[in-house]
Amino acid sequence: MTSIATEQAGEMLISKTERTESQVVRDIEHGETVGEPLMEDAKMSVRNTDVFYGDKQAIFGVDLDIGKNQVIAMIGPSGCGKSTFLRCLNRMNDTVEGCRVSGELTLDGSDIYSKKMDVVALRARIGMVFQKPNPFPKSIYDNVAYGPRLHGLASRRGELDEIVENSLRRASLWDEVKDRLHSPGTGLSGGQQQRLCIARAIAVSPEVILMDEPCSALDPIATARIEELIAELRENYTIAIVTHSMQQAARVSQRTAYFHLGHLVEVNDTEKVFTSPEHELTEAYITGRFG
Amino acid sequence: MQTANLIIVLLAMVGIAYYMGRGRSFALAKPLGGIRHLNSLPFYYGAQTAIWCCVPSLILLALWALFDEPIITNVVLSGLPEAIQPQTVADQNLLLNRIENIASGALAAGADEQALSAAADRLNGLRETAQWVLTAAILSLAVLGGLWGWRRVSPKLKARNQVEVVFKSTLLACACIAILTTLGIVFSVVFETIRFFSFDEVTITGFIFGTEWSPQIAIRADQAGASGSFGAVPLFVGTLLISFIAMVVAVPVGLMSAIYLAEYANPRVRSTAKPLLEILAGIPTVVYGFFAALTVAPFLRELGESMGLDVSSESALAAGGVMGIMIIPFVSSLADDVITAVPQSMRDGSLGLGATKSETIKKVIFPAALPGIVGGVMLAVSRAIGETMIVVMAAGLAANMTANPLDTVTTVTVQIVTLLIGDQEFDSPKTLAAFALGLMLFVVTLLLNLFALRTVKKYREQYD
Incomplete structure (x- = not known):
């Protein structure tokens, strides 16, 4: 653990609780995750997971279950490892040089990191929406049809049209773009682009959707639409969302996980986390004392 | 003095002008309480003085190089006796060449060519004088320019802006050189091409659409060669x-x-x-x-x-x-x-x-x-x-x-x-x-x- 980050966190706490720095460090490093990280009938489960970038450890022994048709929000100060953790769930960290993941991560009981697991198939089952909208420089139609074409989901043109229309409807973008499906996706507004990326992700019918701060580049109105969309998508998909906005976490999620310096500090029902946090670090963060 | 030496001396003077201008700005700043009371940094005052020292003399040098030779040859030619005055441009070039060679000692003037050897002497004399005049003019212009620039140094002088203008003009001039060279090449090729198409053997359509290329043609009237x-x-x-x-x-x-x-x-x-x-x-x-x-x-x-x-x-x-x-x-x-x-x-x-x-x-x-x-x-x-x-x-x-x-x-x-x-x-x-x-x-x-x-x-x- 880098000492500077620990010190900063320590200082902030000392100002409130008058404890020594070493106590806080021990507290984070040896403390069990408080709340209810595990659950019955989980869609994905993560056990004892460490992540390293080269020699630097970014995630320390995380245990967490992600429930089916639920939205789980991951919050925490910058650099706490929440995005890193999210990218482990569909092995996007494989593309990062020197990144190592250990522990047991499963999707419906099968090990994500086993040699038998086909990364391509895995990523088709676990879709991802990124922080910055990243539509391909292709038409709106081709953006959405990209995944289905890749995985051969449609054998006829008509089927593909149907998939595209359904995906755009689910992403509540259809009405805005139905007359210009063949104009470039990069010509849309930021919020529309992000909804296009969501449509692109759901076009391959994933089971889980990972969202890495999907609204951080959007204005409040576009953000509100994405949040509505997340609430609708929950009926069919399991969603894990990383966010910097605690209000957003409170609005869209059923469970909330608080990360601090690579440790999973607290997991609980969202309402509980925001009304009566069990861990003092969580409380300090959600009451705005740092982060 | 040779032009190359002249330029070296000029460079030395520019260096001196820079330090003098800079020194003067320091001296002026001192009673005011430091260089922050000057309009510009001392570097700019030095550069401004150096520019005044070198730019006018360089311009003079360039103009001199352009007009020096034509004027001298004109004087030499007009001094020749009526009898051997050249009639055509080709004759004139030939005659000048000959005088040139006599002047440089590569050829000896014939016994009946008194006029030519006199002209050669005259050419040498004129050139020598011109070189001395040039040296004197350049050096005095440099000194005068430097002094003028030096005298202008004052806390209120906007030296920075002036140096920036000169700097910008230099960049512009360099850009122009590249563009003008390209234009020059294009035009010379275009003019030669026009000359090429003015021959009877060639036509523009024949050149662009013709399918036979054999450029060997008779270059003398009595030569047996392909028509091309x-x-x-x-x-x-x-x-x-x-x-x-x-x-x-x-x-x-x-x-x-x-x-x-x-x-x-x-x-x-x-x-x-x-x-x-x-x-x-x-x-x-x-x-x-x-x-x-x-x-x-x-x-x-x-x-x-x-x-x-x-x-x-x-x-x-x-x-x-x-x-x-x-x-x-x-x-x-x-x-x-x-x-x-x-x-x-x-x-x-x-x-x-x-x-x-x-x-x-x-x-x-x-x-x-x-x-x-x-x-x-x-x-x-x-x-x-x-x-x-x-x-x-x-x-x-x-x-x-x-x-x-x-x-x-x-x-x-x-x-x-x-x-x-x-x-x-x-x-x-x-x-x-x-x-x-x-x-x-x-x-x-x-x-x-x-x-x-x-x-x-x-x-x-x-x-x-």
Whole structure:
């Protein structure tokens, strides 16, 4: 653990609780995750997971279950490892040089990191929406049809049209773009682009959707639409969302996980986390004392 | 004083002027309480003084160099006696040459040429005087300019702004030199081309659409020679054939190595392989030329013979193939740059949808980088069309109009070289044809470059 980050966190706490720095460090490093990280009938489960970038450890022994048709929000100060953790769930960290993941991560009981697991198939089952909208420089139609074409989901043109229309409807973008499906996706507004990326992700019918701060580049109105969309998508998909906005976490999620310096500090029902946090670090963060 | 020495002295004076101007600004600043009470930093006062010292004298020097010779020769010529005054321009040049030679001592004046040796003496005398006057004028102008600049130094003088203006004008002048040179070259080629088309043997349509190229014509009235025909089509066909072969080699190899380097190679391999690949671009084309002529061409010929093919010893294939190798770094380096410039978020987006690396490259990265890649390829094509040395050595001289890569062909650049090598008359269509070919080549490559630049510009609009 880098000492500077620990010190900063320590200082902030000392100002409130008058404890020594070493106590806080021990507290984070040896403390069990408080709340209810595990659950019955989980869609994905993560056990004892460490992540390293080269020699630097970014995630320390995380245990967490992600429930089916639920939205789980991951919050925490910058650099706490929440995005890193999210990218482990569909092995996007494989593309990062020197990144190592250990522990047991499963999707419906099968090990994500086993040699038998086909990364391509895995990523088709676990879709991802990124922080910055990243539509391909292709038409709106081709953006959405990209995944289905890749995985051969449609054998006829008509089927593909149907998939595209359904995906755009689910992403509540259809009405805005139905007359210009063949104009470039990069010509849309930021919020529309992000909804296009969501449509692109759901076009391959994933089971889980990972969202890495999907609204951080959007204005409040576009953000509100994405949040509505997340609430609708929950009926069919399991969603894990990383966010910097605690209000957003409170609005869209059923469970909330608080990360601090690579440790999973607290997991609980969202309402509980925001009304009566069990861990003092969580409380300090959600009451705005740092982060 | 010699002009070179004069410039050295002038430089020394400029240095002194700089330090004097700077010193004066310090001295003026002291009673005011430091240099922050000056309008500009002392450097600018020094530079301002130095500019006053050197710019006017340099302008004088340039003007002098322009008008010195014509005035002196005019004076010398008008001093000649009526009897030997030249009548035509050619006579005048001849006479001047002779006086010049006598003056420099290369020739002795004949016994009956008193007037000429007097003129030669006069020339020498005038030149010497002119040089002294020049030295005196330049040095005094430099001193006066420096003093003026020095006197102007005051806390209120906006030296910074003035130096900036001079700096900007210098940059502008440099830009103008490049542009004017290009214009000059174009115009000289255009005028020679106009002269070429003014001959009876050639017509513009015959040149552009003619299919027979044999520029050998009788250069003396009594010489038995071919009448010559100037149809440029076989040359352009040859050029295009060789360029096409070169691109067939260079584009796939260059692109694939670029994709490997940009997408697959780990950073260590990339940092060694890329410079190594770019060394290919550093090999002189003449080396490629003898590689093509002495190694590749005989090899292809033997290979062809063993398969029962008739391969000429100087084949388009050999020249084009080697040219392609030469162009690989062009394509790969430019393609590598544009592929690396495709944002990582595009890759993430595609990989996140379950695409493999090669699918991502094929369907997202390549299309996104395509305009840039096309730009790079077009630049490489211009390079291939303009390439001379390899084809001179390996492609041959026979102006065959053929699409068979095993045949010998010739290119525009090869013909320009052969037309202009050796002693040539500059009023025969044979020689002037080189300029017409050059102009046409220039237009073709210019169009290609414009196309390439437009594509690159389009690419720039694609992201942010």
